[in-house]
Amino acid sequence: MSENRKVVIDLEETEKSELGETSELKNIEASGVLSVNNVSEKSRIWNVKVLLNESRDKTDIGEEILTAGEVDAGGKWESEYGISVKAPIVTFTEVFDTCGTVETEDPHWAYVLGKENPVKITLTIKNETSGELDNIILNKTIPPELSNIEVVSTKSGVAEYDEGTKQIVWKDFVIYPKESSELVISATGTVEDIEPKSAGEVVITYRGEGQQRSVLDPDLSALTEFLTGIETAETEPNTWECTLECSNESDLIVRLDKAEVYLTPEDGGAKQKMIDETPGIEMSPDQEWRSSFQVNSKSTPKCTQELAYTPAKTVAKRVLGTIEKKAQVIPVYDIEYTKEFDPPSVASFDKTPVEITIEVKNTGTAKLNEITIEDNLPDDIMPPTSEHISVWVRGKKFSGPFEFTIDPEDQDPEKPHKMTFRVEDLKDAGGELEPGESLKINYAVMAWRNRPEKEYPSPIVCTANTYPAGMPVVDESPEDGHKLGVIYKKRAISTKKAINKGSGAGEYVVVLVVANNGEVTAENIEVTDWIPAGFEYVSTDPEDEAPEVFPVAEGGNYMVWTWQRMNPGDKKKIKVTVQGEGEYERREPEVTSI
Amino acid sequence: MTGCDSLLKITYYGKTSFALEFNETVILLNPGIWDGEKIVPDDFMARVVISTNQADDAVGNAAAIAVNSKAWFLGNKGAGEKATEQGVKPWLLHELKPEVPYEIPDVKIVPYALTRLEGGERMENLGLYIEIGDMKVGYLGDTIIRGPFEHLDMDVLITPVGGDGVFPVKDAVSLCIDAKPRVGIPMRWTSNEEPQKFAKYIEQFGQGVIPVVMEPSQVLEVQWAAGNEFRYELN
Numbered sequence: 029m030s031e032n033r034k035v036v037i038d039l040e041e042t043e044k045s046e047l048g049e050t051s052e053l054k055n056i057e058a059s060g061v062l063s064v065n066n067v068s069e070k071s072r073i074w075n076v077k078v079l080l081n082e083s084r085d086k087t088d089i090g091e092e093i094l095t096a097g098e099v100d101a102g103g104k105w106e107s108e109y110g111i112s113v114k115a116p117i118v119t120f121t122e123v124f125d126t127c128g129t130v131e132t133e134d135p136h137w138a139y140v141l142g143k144e145n146p147v148k149i150t151l152t153i154k155n156e157t158s159g160e161l162d163n164i165i166l167n168k169t170i171p172p173e174l175s176n177i178e179v180v181s182t183k184s185g186v187a188e189y190d191e192g193t194k195q196i197v198w199k200d201f202v203i204y205p206k207e208s209s210e211l212v213i214s215a216t217g218t219v220e221d222i223e224p225k226s227a228g229e230v231v232i233t234y235r236g237e238g239q240q241r242s243v244l245d246p247d248l249s250a251l252t253e254f255l256t257g258i259e260t261a262e263t264e265p266n267t268w269e270c271t272l273e274c275s276n277e278s279d280l281i282v283r284l285d286k287a288e289v290y291l292t293p294e295d296g297g298a299k300q301k302m303i304d305e306t307p308g309i310e311m312s313p314d315q316e317w318r319s320s321f322q323v324n325s326k327s328t329p330k331c332t333q334e335l336a337y338t339p340a341k342t343v344a345k346r347v348l349g350t351i352e353k354k355a356q357v358i359p360v361y362d363i364e365y366t367k368e369f370d371p372p373s374v375a376s377f378d379k380t381p382v383e384i385t386i387e388v389k390n391t392g393t394a395k396l397n398e399i400t401i402e403d404n405l406p407d408d409i410m411p412p413t414s415e416h417i418s419v420w421v422r423g424k425k426f427s428g429p430f431e432f433t434i435d436p437e438d439q440d441p442e443k444p445h446k447m448t449f450r451v452e453d454l455k456d457a458g459g460e461l462e463p464g465e466s467l468k469i470n471y472a473v474m475a476w477r478n479r480p481e482k483e484y485p486s487p488i489v490c491t492a493n494t495y496p497a498g499m500p501v502v503d504e505s506p507e508d509g510h511k512l513g514v515i516y517k518k519r520a521i522s523t524k525k526a527i528n529k530g531s532g533a534g535e536y537v538v539v540l541v542v543a544n545n546g547e548v549t550a551e552n553i554e555v556t557d558w559i560p561a562g563f564e565y566v567s568t569d570p571e572d573e574a575p576e577v578f579p580v581a582e583g584g585n586y587m588v589w590t591w592q593r594m595n596p597g598d599k600k601k602i603k604v605t606v607q608g609e610g611e612y613e614r615r616e617p618e619v620t621s622i
Numbered sequence: 623m624t625g626c627d628s629l630l631k632i633t634y635y636g637k638t639s640f641a642l643e644f645n646e647t648v649i650l651l652n653p654g655i656w657d658g659e660k661i662v663p664d665d666f667m668a669r670v671v672i673s674t675n676q677a678d679d680a681v682g683n684a685a686a687i688a689v690n691s692k693a694w695f696l697g698n699k700g701a702g703e704k705a706t707e708q709g710v711k712p713w714l715l716h717e718l719k720p721e722v723p724y725e726i727p728d729v730k731i732v733p734y735a736l737t738r739l740e741g742g743e744r745m746e747n748l749g750l751y752i753e754i755g756d757m758k759v760g761y762l763g764d765t766i767i768r769g770p771f772e773h774l775d776m777d778v779l780i781t782p783v784g785g786d787g788v789f790p791v792k793d794a795v796s797l798c799i800d801a802k803p804r805v806g807i808p809m810r811w812t813s814n815e816e817p818q819k820f821a822k823y824i825e826q827f828g829q830g831v832i833p834v835v836m837e838p839s840q841v842l843e844v845q846w847a848a849g850n851e852f853r854y855e856l857n
Contacts, residue, residue, distance in 0.1 A: 379792075379795070380792045472819075474826075593772060
């Protein structure tokens with residue numbers, strides 16, 4: 029096919045892009061190599077000039093014409109240039125979602141410490157040009173935190189995970205103009221410390237044949253082996269036929285652009301243009317071209333020629349691209365809570381206000397957008413009212429919106445209660461909770477006559493989440509955690525009794541002294557004393573301490589006093605007058621209380 | 623709330639000192655001396671001056687006020703002896719005995735034996751149940767026990783909250799919950815946090831009890847409007 033040989037002007041342009049963590053374009057550099065390739069096997073070309081004219085825009089080429097000199101057969105002349113571009117011809121996005129099982133508009137971007145994070149990685153390559161892209165190879169580094177790596181789907185091509193190199197390689201596909209292709213990978217992310225992790229780099233190489241980043245439109249001007257001459261032959265006396273003859277002596281295709289022949293008159297005077305052609309033909313090797321005219325002249329006509337020809341050229345161009353995406357940094361979210369009772373213990377059988385302070389600290393490396401605290405109060409605790417909760421964020425009183433519910437919604441101290449505090453959208457209420465910062469809530473409850481033999485666990489579950497919300501991080505107590513201490517205060521109700529002779533016949537004065545000698549208030553005190561048969565209750569001093577009196581089957585009457593409460597040190601002295609006949613038998617009074 | 627015959631004015635002087643004023647009867651309670659400072663001036667005009675125990679923070683300058691205003695001085699035996707030493711004439715002195723009422727027109731006072739701790743020792747302190755006009759006021763003085771007050775029907779309960787020999791906040795709150803007065807007033811606090819906590823706890827757990835934290839010189843007016851609507855206003 030030597031007759032089809034054309035000099036090749038090759039434009040090989042390269043673009044190299046750097047993307048940031050979230051696939052944003054950070055930097056792009058483009059350059060090119062313009063080469064003149066003499067594909068001839070035998071013919072040199074010389075006076076080679078590459079004509080660029082106005083197409084040099086976006087490049088750093090200073091001259092309209094690049095002078096290449098001579099290029100031997102099979103030789104090459106090269107010139108490098110820079111190109112100014114704003115974006116690559118390929119758009120790449122990586123979506124690294126740490127919680128792919130929860131669909132959200134924006135991906136999740138942090139791991140939960142110590143949990144199996146369902147990671148979903150979506151890699152999308154889009155061809156922004158009107159030509160095909162091929163030779164695409166994508167390498168995704170899989171970080172060590174990921175396991176159970178699976179290629180979920182590929183829109184085109186083949187993607188495989190290489191366990192040895194910890195790389196996903198996606199290749200063997202083309203992307204048609206303005207279309208995109210997508211690879212979806214699933215994995216399990218497990219982290220055991222809070223240090224931010226790498227999500228793994230991505231490197232993509234691609235080729236766009238027939239495409240260019242510059243707008244260079246080169247033309248060629250050169251000379252090669254091309255035979256030309258004018259034959260003058262007398263056809264009749266004093267009549268001459270002058271023939272311009274051209275012959276392509278090279279093995280390249282040569283384009284003849286201009287053929288002019290001038291005749292110098294015998295008698296002098298101005299030259300006359302006798303041939304004026306712009307054939308524009310491409311002459312194959314050994315092809316000839318001629319043009320002639322006749323002239324009357326006594327002597328051999330004197331002719332001169334002006335020719336313009338050049339080896340024909342063809343332009344080849346392509347774009348070779350590389351995209352390097354920086355690994356996304358994946359922080360880790362974690363929380364720790366503290367819960368304190370003030371006072372930590374309450375006296376048994378008493379009513380004591382207790383302040384509960386719960387602080388949730390962001391101990392991870394990710395910002396937190398929502399915090400939930402679920403606190404469980406046992407029975408014998410009166411819960412607060414929902415409006416009496418104080419909240420601090422970063423040590424300052426929090427005035428943003430939050431939710432505080434109590435279930436059941438009452439203050440019955442005989443029931444356990446679950447209190448749920450939730451603050452969402454911290455980002456819109458003063459900012460998310462940064463690592464090291466904390467949220468604190470405080471409310472008061474009323475310990476309600478707690479019994480020393482009983483335990484009062486108050487377990488708590490704290491959860492936190494990022495924005496958008498994915499898998500929550502949880503810090504919780506054991507189910508029997510956070511026991512409110514109950515200080516056992518000894519109860520000691522003493523009763524003393526004396527039976528004294530009264531002023532009248534058969535009259536006795538029974539003196540009862542009931543005292544709370546214990547360390548704790550006694551409640552529902554019931555004192556019972558017996559009046560023997562034959563005797564009747566008469567009166568009590570003081571009068572308002574009169575007992576209930578009722579008969580008993582064995583004979584006699586019981587006197588019963590009931591007091592709701594006796595404080596430590598409280599003492600009651602009661603004188604009961606009875607009257608009757610016979611011996612006043614003594615029995616000891618009985619006392620009960622809680 | 624003016625121009626009403628049933629209006630009771632309760633004026634706070636700080637620590638445990640209050641004056642109850644109904645019509646033209648003024649009862650001054652515990653005009654103590656604290657850190658050498660008199661809470662109530664000597665020229666205060668009262669009809670009855672009461673000290674609930676013999677400590678200086680209860681008796682204070684009660685004798686001088688009683689003498690100046692020719693008022694009755696009421697107190698238990700210890701307080702009476704101290705007042706006598708300080709110049710109260712025997713004919714203006716009335717010893718209050720537990721559960722023995724003392725009455726003057728518009729006023730009935732029933733003292734109950736309570737206790738305060740002073741230097742680790744128990745000291746008798748009288749809690750006062752004062753019926754003044756149609757108001758029933760419980761005044762615990764300096765007490766560390768509640769005595770019968772949880773069973774008394776009270777419109778206003780004035781209770782210490784400062785601990786240190788008297789009720790801490792928790793016991794004051796506990797009593798208010800049990801006694802259910804209409805208004806609970808803290809006194810004798812040692813830090814501003816104590817009355818705030820008292821109010822906070824009463825609001826939450828008081829089941830209808832209204833906490834009123836008074837600053838010195840503030841006056842609380844309470845009345846039964848139309849005989850059945852309890853009203854209060856803190857100036």
